[in-house]
Amino acid sequence: MEGRVSSVQSLGAVDGPGLRYVVFLQGCPLRCKYCHNPETWEKDGGEMRTAEDLCNTILRYRPYFGTQGGATVSGGEPLMQPEFVAELFRLLHENGVHTALDTAGAGDLAKAEDVLLHTDLVLCDVKFPTESGYRENCGGSLAHTLDFLRLTARLQVPVWVRHVVAPGLTDTPASMRAVCDLCAGFPNIEKIEWLPFKNICAEKYKVLGIPFPMDGKPAYSQKHIDLLLQAL
Numbered sequence: 001m002e003g004r005v006s007s008v009q010s011l012g013a014v015d016g017p018g019l020r021y022v023v024f025l026q027g028c029p030l031r032c033k034y035c036h037n038p039e040t041w042e043k044d045g046g047e048m049r050t051a052e053d054l055c056n057t058i059l060r061y062r063p064y065f066g067t068q069g070g071a072t073v074s075g076g077e078p079l080m081q082p083e084f085v086a087e088l089f090r091l092l093h094e095n096g097v098h099t100a101l102d103t104a105g106a107g108d109l110a111k112a113e114d115v116l117l118h119t120d121l122v123l124c125d126v127k128f129p130t131e132s133g134y135r136e137n138c139g140g141s142l143a144h145t146l147d148f149l150r151l152t153a154r155l156q157v158p159v160w161v162r163h164v165v166a167p168g169l170t171d172t173p174a175s176m177r178a179v180c181d182l183c184a185g186f187p188n189i190e191k192i193e194w195l196p197f198k199n200i201c202a203e204k205y206k207v208l209g210i211p212f213p214m215d216g217k218p219a220y221s222q223k224h225i226d227l228l229l230q231a232l
């Protein structure tokens, strides 16, 4: 079983619990205005890897995972390659490695179910709390993400919701409160991670020759997010 891998990070500390080997897969059906990884969009790029080879590479880092860490598959949108992720996670589980799926829930939900059977934790990006905002700023559907979250609830997979707080898009207490309200309906959501918008990806867009819709917008600090949260 082969998949297209955009890049890897051998020891990441921000994509799930503990220290983790993070795999960024190639291909994404969305086009979020604040996307940090435009190099992952095209489904034909990246490097072909087999699930076995990638699993063996990840296992070399197992001593660093400790009791909490493991492997995270991110993107792009990992559910664009569900068979590959399901096989990689199955192999990792055979070797006792904790698996996390960093996804917007985009993709075929029937195939997502196969992935979730081998997923210990979902990091689910809820991009906008309204269908219109989601469509306008990401080119996708909030309803589809909610269907995916219902699937995680049915399968009782724990979820951490992630939400980028971006200037002029999602940086109002009302918008953030609406995200909280959406999440309140899912008993398997353990927490919401509020991610401050960063603009260091602007250079990537220049290199790729793609206009960056958020060019010139200020980066946000965690302190700024904390102040917004206090106003909820």
Ligand code: SF4
Pocket (backbone or CB within 6 Å): 028, 029, 030, 031, 032, 034, 035, 036, 037, 038, 040, 075, 076, 077, 104, 138
């Ligand atoms: S889902 Fe992720 S990779 Fe895809 S466009 Fe949005 S931020 Fe970028």
